[in-house]
Structure formats: structure tokens, C-alpha cells
Amino acid sequence: MTRIPTINLARDGSARGLTDAFASDDFARRGFAFVAHEGALPEPEIVRKCFAESRTFFDSSDETRKRALTGDAPGIGYTAFASEKLDPSSSSVGDSKEGFYVVRERAKNRWPSAAFEDAATTYYESMYALGKRLLPALARACGVNDAYFDAHWSASSHNCVLRFLKYSASRSDEGEGQFACGAHTDYGALTILAVENDGSTGLEIYDRETETWVPVTPPPDHFVLNVGDLLERWSNGRFASTRHRVMTTGERERFSIPFFFEPSYDAVIEPVCVGDGEAAKYAPIRFGDYLQEKYAQTYE
Numbered sequence: 001m002t003r004i005p006t007i008n009l010a011r012d013g014s015a016r017g018l019t020d021a022f023a024s025d026d027f028a029r030r031g032f033a034f035v036a037h038e039g040a041l042p043e044p045e046i047v048r049k050c051f052a053e054s055r056t057f058f059d060s061s062d063e064t065r066k067r068a069l070t071g072d073a074p075g076i077g078y079t080a081f082a083s084e085k086l087d088p089s090s091s092s093v094g095d096s097k098e099g100f101y102v103v104r105e106r107a108k109n110r111w112p113s114a115a116f117e118d119a120a121t122t123y124y125e126s127m128y129a130l131g132k133r134l135l136p137a138l139a140r141a142c143g144v145n146d147a148y149f150d151a152h153w154s155a156s157s158h159n160c161v162l163r164f165l166k167y168s169a170s171r172s173d174e175g176e177g178q179f180a181c182g183a184h185t186d187y188g189a190l191t192i193l194a195v196e197n198d199g200s201t202g203l204e205i206y207d208r209e210t211e212t213w214v215p216v217t218p219p220p221d222h223f224v225l226n227v228g229d230l231l232e233r234w235s236n237g238r239f240a241s242t243r244h245r246v247m248t249t250g251e252r253e254r255f256s257i258p259f260f261f262e263p264s265y266d267a268v269i270e271p272v273c274v275g276d277g278e279a280a281k282y283a284p285i286r287f288g289d290y291l292q293e294k295y296a297q298t299y300e
């Protein structure tokens with residue numbers, strides 16, 4: 001049974017409530033939680049605004065979208081339809097989605113419009129602030145001092161990335177190797193994902209106990225928070241980075257907005273949550289070097 005804890009910062013944003021959620025076995029085993037928009041953002045309305053801008057952008061002409069392409073700077077701006085395969089071993093075609101990346105250094109971003117820039121920048125800053133609010137409780141759940149993770153997410157050097165995604169209305173088909181987003185784990189620390197309130201999100205997580213894919217349906221106006229490989233490593237395996245994928249039914253397009261909450265390149269990831277008498281399972285590694293290793297594995 002996959003139980004996903006819900007975090008409500010408006011109600012139990014107190015140190016205690018948050019710490020309890022992160023300390024729960026359900027969170028540790030699945031690495032997934034829901035977070036209510038209310039209390040997490042200064043203005044929850046900004047999520048709706050971002051989805052509206054996202055729709056406008058992805059509905060714009062080929063020419064407008066391609067203008068936001070950054071061939072020389074991958075990982076910024078527009079990424080074309082089906083240009084990625086997150087699970088190459090099971091996929092016959094590229095994932096049925098297109099995307100738009102936003103990075104911290106404002107001047108590097110490629111904005112299709114001032115309205116999009118405005119909404120996305122506000123949202124980016126709110127999500128960075130939300131991630132920072134989670135860090136003390138995460139530290140406490142790991143048995144280290146509250147400020148432990150803070151220095152690694154300094155405002156001038158963190159590597160948080162916001163991404164707008166549009167999945168086409170095609171039908172995913174596992175047997176045919178057609179996925180909206182192929183099975184993968186996130187490589188970083190934490191992902192905070194916004195989905196539209198349409199009831200059936202298409203997001204699925206792999207349940208190792210039953211060896212089945214289980215749909216993840218957040219309550220309306222809730223984010224999906226999940227642990228990535230970096231935090232699994234950082235927590236010495238306490239928090240699981242769980243495989244997930246997106247399957248679409250072919251009825252309609254799907255929009256989502258993941259925010260990847262990542263530290264500075266110079267952050268040294270040294271396993272915490274190492275119990276008495278236990279040994280660390282991983283050697284310390286600089287985040288920048290860890291990323292290079294990941295890319296080398298992905299593209300070898």
C-alpha cells in the first residue's frame with residue numbers, strides 16, 4: 001500500500017509538524033509527500049497564473065517557441081517535442097512532451113514574453129523560498145543541526161531549476177514503448193511539482209513491494225514533493241529516490257511545472273543520517289562532480 005503523507009504548512013508548518021512528516025516511515029520509504037499550496041506560497045494564485053502563461057507559450061507558433069531554443073546552452077529555454085527519452089531502454093520513441101527551462105541567473109534565461117517572465121520569476125523565487133523552509137525540518141529528521149543544509153543553498157549560488165512541461169494528447173502505451181515521460185528517478189535533491197487540478201494526473205510511482213506502477217493523485221491545490229538521487233545519497237539511503245513516470249490517456253493535453261531544488265556546485269555531499277555503529281555507504285562528493293558523473297552515466 002502506497003501512503004503518501006500530506007504536509008500543510010498553514011496548519012502544521014511549525015517545526016514539529018514538518019519534522020514529523022519527514023521523519024515518517026512512509027516518507028522515508030517512498031520519498032514522496034504532498035504539500036498544500038496554501039501556507040506554502042505567499043500567493044497560491046501564482047500557480048494558476050503560471051499554468052496560464054505556460055499554455056499561452058506552448059500554444060504559440062512554432063516560430064515563437066523555437067525563438068526560445070538555446071542550442072548553445074542546453075538546460076535553458078525551450079526543449080522541443082520528443083527530444084528526450086528518460087527511459088531509453090524501454091522507449092521506442094521520444095517522450096511525448098516539450099518543455100521550457102528557467103535557471104537562477106536571470107540574464108541567461110530566454111523569455112518568450114514579459115508576462116511569462118514575470119509569472120515564472122515570481123514563482124521561481126517563491127519555490128526557492130519554500131524549499132529553504134523545508135531544510136531545517138529535513139535536517140532534524142536526519143539528526144543534524146537545523147542549519148546544516150542552509151549554507152549549501154545560498155541565494156547567489158544554488159542551482160534550482162524551474163521547468164514548464166506540456167505533454168501532448170497522445171496515448172502512452174507501455175507495450176509499444178511510448179511514454180509521456182519514461183521511468184526515471186530525479187537526479188537531484190528535492191523536486192516540488194505542480195500539476196493542474198484535473199483529477200487524474202498521469203504521474204505514477206513504482207512500488208517495489210508489489211512490483212506495480214501506482215498512480216499519484218495529489219489533492220487539489222497540492223504540490224507533489226519527491227526525493228531525488230542526491231538526497232538519497234546525502235541521507236545515506238534513509239530517504240528513497242523512487243522511480244516514477246507519466247502515462248497519458250490520449251484524451252487531453254497535460255501541463256505540469258516541476259521545480260528542481262538543487263544546491264551549489266561546491267556543496268560537499270557527505271552522508272548524514274548515519275546511525276551509531278553504522279558506516280556511511282557513500283564517499284563525500286562535491287555536487288558539481290556528482291553531476292558530471294551522472295551525465296557521464298546517462299550519455300555513455
Ligand SMILES: O=C(O)CCC(=O)C(=O)O
Nearest residue numbers: 165181186203246256258
Ligand atoms: O510531469 C510530471 O508529472 C513529472 C515530471 C518529472 O518526473 C520530471 O520532470 O522529472
Ligand SMILES: [Fe+2]
Nearest residue numbers: 184185186244
Ligand atoms: Fe521526475
